[in-house]
């Protein structure tokens with residue numbers, strides 16, 4: 001498989017597109033919805049995150065990965081993928097998660113735990129950066145709800161219940177004899193992810209037709225990716241793409257740093273009636289608790305499933321709204 005160059009839609013968020021009273025809001029919302037339906041992801045061009053903040057957070061994340069292992073492993077979590085991770089089976093990849101990572105309190109706790117003599121620059125930049133990403137995520141959500149004609153109060157209910165995972169990731173180049181895969185192919189278990197990187201290629205995405213493409217990074221773009229729970233919420237209109245990270249380089253000194261803000265819902269996720277009506281009353285996913293779904297994902301059955309959300313809460317034969 002040789003992935004092809006980026007063919008993802010590029011959508012711009014600027015002052016005009018982000019104002020719901022402008023016509024541009026409507027057309028941008030429809031573009032976001034169609035991109036998520038057709039590709040499950042899109043490239044977001046925006047200057048909402050200042051470039052100096054982006055540069056400093058990537059510089060500061062290098063400090064994080066330089067810490068000694070005995071410090072790194074202090075970052076633990078009950079939820080898989082939310083703590084510190086480095087696995088023998090995925091030797092190129094390493095990550096830190098900050099649970100509730102769009103809040104100052106959680107970012108401060110993380111900083112205090114990792115940096116024994118403090119690191120105010122890290123704490124401030126990480127919080128500021130993740131807060132901006134959470135605003136972008138809220139905007140994407142509102143646009144999708146709007147484009148489907150689902151009332152804003154349903155969006156607010158989910159938004160207010162969001163649990164954020166801020167993730168810092170590092171991928172080294174493969175050594176001789178090692179394969180290029182940093183993070184194996186998967187679909188996300190988060191609702192929505194906003195991804196960023198230090199302009200080093202690596203993210204590869206499978207299109208609906210099975211073709212793989214790679215994302216060509218740039219300093220003013222992010223990648224927005226829908227996860228399985230978003231697909232379920234939309235009654236399978238939104239696509240949750242399989243993607244992976246591959247370090248296809250022979251230059252040993254290349255290091256890819258990426259950052260992601262992943263959102264999870266504490267409130268029950270339920271297909272809006274509006275979307276079921278549009279599907280002639282055929283409900284494909286029962287209401288579910290997103291955090292319980294994460295527990296299912298790590299069970300033997302969840303791990304074995306090709307699409308965990310389908311085996312967790314999918315309606316196989318299709319039922320009517322009132323059954």
Ligand SMILES: O=C(O)CCC(=O)C(=O)O
Nearest residue numbers: 169188195203245258260
């Ligand atoms: O590092 C990246 O760009 C992607 C990471 C990713 O797909 C994930 O953490 O689920």
Ligand SMILES: [Fe+2]
Nearest residue numbers: 186187188243
């Ligand atoms: Fe992912």
